[in-house]
Amino acid sequence: MSPVIRPDIKTLFHIDPTWFEKNGRDLREEMHAALCDECRALYPTPDDARVVDRVHPLTAQVTRVDALWECLADHCARRPEFITPATPLTTAIFRALLANGNTPLSSEQLHKRIRKSNPAGILRVLLGTEIENGVMPFEES
Numbered sequence: 001m002s003p004v005i006r007p008d009i010k011t012l013f014h015i016d017p018t019w020f021e022k023n024g025r026d027l028r029e030e031m032h033a034a035l036c037d038e039c040r041a042l043y044p045t046p047d048d049a050r051v052v053d054r055v056h057p058l059t060a061q062v063t064r065v066d067a068l069w070e071c072l073a074d075h076c077a078r079r080p081e082f083i084t085p086a087t088p089l090t091t092a093i094f095r096a097l098l099a100n101g102n103t104p105l106s107s108e109q110l111h112k113r114i115r116k117s118n119p120a121g122i123l124r125v126l127l128g129t130e131i132e133n134g135v136m137p138f139e140e141s
């Protein structure tokens with residue numbers, strides 16, 4: 001029998017894109033809403049920002065990247081207004097994951113990034129009955 005794993009402050013969470021599909025919501029719209037004014041002027045709708053070419057500065061290799069993730073991680077998330085003391089906790093968690101390119105983070109790591117509440121408090125929110133913005137425990141497959 002495999003032991004039941006209880007989530008703790010080291011349990012990893014990520015944004016589950018399938019949650020958005022199942023709930024009739026659009027992850028790209030939520031991402032677009034998190035853009036700063038400058039990036040939103042660049043990409044007025046979520047569909048404007050689908051894929052862009054990124055040229056590697058050293059190898060000149062071209063990769064196709066999703067502009068919304070790029071903007072959020074490389075630009076908007078570095079601005080002080082991305083997460084402020086007034087940002088609701090659930091929004092701050094969602095934005096921290098966006099800024100991380102949706103690489104899973106634990107409550108402990110989230111706390112270091114958003115500097116709100118405390119790791120146990122963040123975990124309680126993450127495990128709450130109401131799933132906010134598709135943030136779910138990350139299961140390695």
Ligand SMILES: [Zn+2]
Nearest residue numbers: 036039075076
């Ligand atoms: Zn930006």
